[in-house]
Amino acid sequence: MHEEETVKEATLDYFGGDELATNVFMTKYCLRDNKGNFMEKTPDDMHRRIAKEFARVENKFCKDPTGSISEDEIYSYLKNFKYVVPQGSPMMGIGNDYVNVSLSNCVVVDNPTDCISSIMDAGKDLANLFKRRCGAGIDISGLRPEGAPVNNSARTTTGAWSFADFYSYVCRMIGQNGRRGALMISMDVRHPDVEKFVTMKHNLAKVTGANVSIKITDEFMKAVENKETFTLQFPVDAEQPEYCDEIDAVSLWETIIESATKTAEPGLLMWDNITKNLPAHEYADFKTLTTNPCGEIPLSAYDSCRLISLNLKHLVKNAFKKNATFDYAKLKKIATIGMRLSDDLVELELEKLENIRNHADTDDERVLWSKLYKAAYDGRRTGLGTHGLADAVARLGLAYDSEAALKVIDKIYATVKNAAYGESVRLAQERGAFPAFSWLR
Numbered sequence: 001m002h003e004e005e006t007v008k009e010a011t012l013d014y015f016g017g018d019e020l021a022t023n024v025f026m027t028k029y030c031l032r033d034n035k036g037n038f039m040e041k042t043p044d045d046m047h048r049r050i051a052k053e054f055a056r057v058e059n060k061f062c063k064d065p066t067g068s069i070s071e072d073e074i075y076s077y078l079k080n081f082k083y084v085v086p087q088g089s090p091m092m093g094i095g096n097d098y099v100n101v102s103l104s105n106c107v108v109v110d111n112p113t114d115c116i117s118s119i120m121d122a123g124k125d126l127a128n129l130f131k132r133r134c135g136a137g138i139d140i141s142g143l144r145p146e147g148a149p150v151n152n153s154a155r156t157t158t159g160a161w162s163f164a165d166f167y168s169y170v171c172r173m174i175g176q177n178g179r180r181g182a183l184m185i186s187m188d189v190r191h192p193d194v195e196k197f198v199t200m201k202h203n204l205a206k207v208t209g210a211n212v213s214i215k216i217t218d219e220f221m222k223a224v225e226n227k228e229t230f231t232l233q234f235p236v237d238a239e240q241p242e243y244c245d246e247i248d249a250v251s252l253w254e255t256i257i258e259s260a261t262k263t264a265e266p267g268l269l270m271w272d273n274i275t276k277n278l279p280a281h282e283y284a285d286f287k288t289l290t291t292n293p294c295g296e297i298p299l300s301a302y303d304s305c306r307l308i309s310l311n312l313k314h315l316v317k318n319a320f321k322k323n324a325t326f327d328y329a330k331l332k333k334i335a336t337i338g339m340r341l342s343d344d345l346v347e348l349e350l351e352k353l354e355n356i357r358n359h360a361d362t363d364d365e366r367v368l369w370s371k372l373y374k375a376a377y378d379g380r381r382t383g384l385g386t387h388g389l390a391d392a393v394a395r396l397g398l399a400y401d402s403e404a405a406l407k408v409i410d411k412i413y414a415t416v417k418n419a420a421y422g423e424s425v426r427l428a429q430e431r432g433a434f435p436a437f438s439w440l441r
Contacts, residue, residue: 106292135182
């Protein structure tokens with residue numbers, strides 16, 4: 001146990017006087033007991049805690065201890081945030097027995113169907129996720145458009161877009177007093193409410209607790225390029241839709257761009273590209289619905305992203321000098337380690353999910369966390385990414401948009417992809433394929 005002032009002084013020294021970093025560590029990630037006492041002094045203690053847990057999983061899977069990664073080796077990659085950086089929820093939750101939280105950064109809930117019970121159930125799922133430190137994503141393309149008839153006293157609906165404010169409000173209410181709320185709300189570009197969805201944040205009091213994005217199709221972009229009309233319809237995937245409307249594709253595109261310029265919303269999800277390049281999308285139980293709040297991982301219903309990031313900044317040799325080079329061999333090594341730790345993180349998350357399920361307050365919450373457990377167990381989805389790309393390019397002395405930089409970037413991500421996929425194959429040989437695996441996919 002450490003006094004708050006002692007922790008502050010030690011952490012401030014660790015971060016070289018950076019008060020913002022010190023405050024973030026102390027308020028979000030430093031281990032505390034149930035009375036709020038500090039159990040860690042600096043991020044170095046945190047990295048030791050995390051390394052110990054990763055090593056435990058390594059030893060669990062590896063019958064021959066010489067084949068696993070040691071705690072000290074894992075720590076060497078985590079130390080000083082230099083190479084391998086578990087993201088917020090893993091940093092806070094790994095090895096932390098004082099709180100009953102998920103290690104997943106974000107979860108996607110199932111699309112609400114077009115009835116009030118389903119709409120409310122989705123809101124309840126979001127609230128239960130937020131209280132366990134998860135962000136979430138939800139797609140509202142399955143809700144009927146504004147003005148459509150409903151079988152209740154209202155006679156007509158306010159539209160799919162209007163429910164974005166409800167889900168945003170749930171996020172704002174639950175994500176406070178130390179809890180972490182983050183939300184992505186998406187809508188298909190084919191939905192009749194799409195223009196209202198695009199412009200709703202022009203009212204600065206609306207949807208203040210969520211990011212919003214449009215799922216853009218190839219068909220829509222071709223209509224924009226060819227200056228053609230584009231069909232809005234509901235349901236969006238129906239061969240014989242109930243509602244149709246022809247619009248000018250360029251006009252909608254300009255509205256999207258103007259809105260993004262004015263409010264930084266909506267984001268664009270190039271949906272056909274996303275689904276074509278996702279192996280998981282080939283599995284019926286893992287069909288991609290939307291993304292996490294920051295948009296970097298497309299997810300299926302009740303699947304989650306357990307994020308680990310590789311720091312590219314420190315892989316430049318002779319930084320800012322004429323002979324600066326990028327260490328691709330080192331990148332391959334840390335990407336391999338990162339992928340292995342990502343699979344270990346799935347195992348740690350399964351333990352956390354089981355604990356949450358066993359201590360859930362209500363049947364609804366037990367059902368929710370059972371869905372998350374099944375998705376994590378069957379798919380063992382990993383979330384390996386990178387950060388520090390712009391720093392690395394600058395340290396190489398290259399302009400970010402130069403041809404030379406683009407070649408480096410292509411090689412960086414080819415290296416990460418090949419190393420990660422290669423290690424995934426080795427993990428399957430060593431630990432077995434993920435349970436949902438099929439040779440037919």
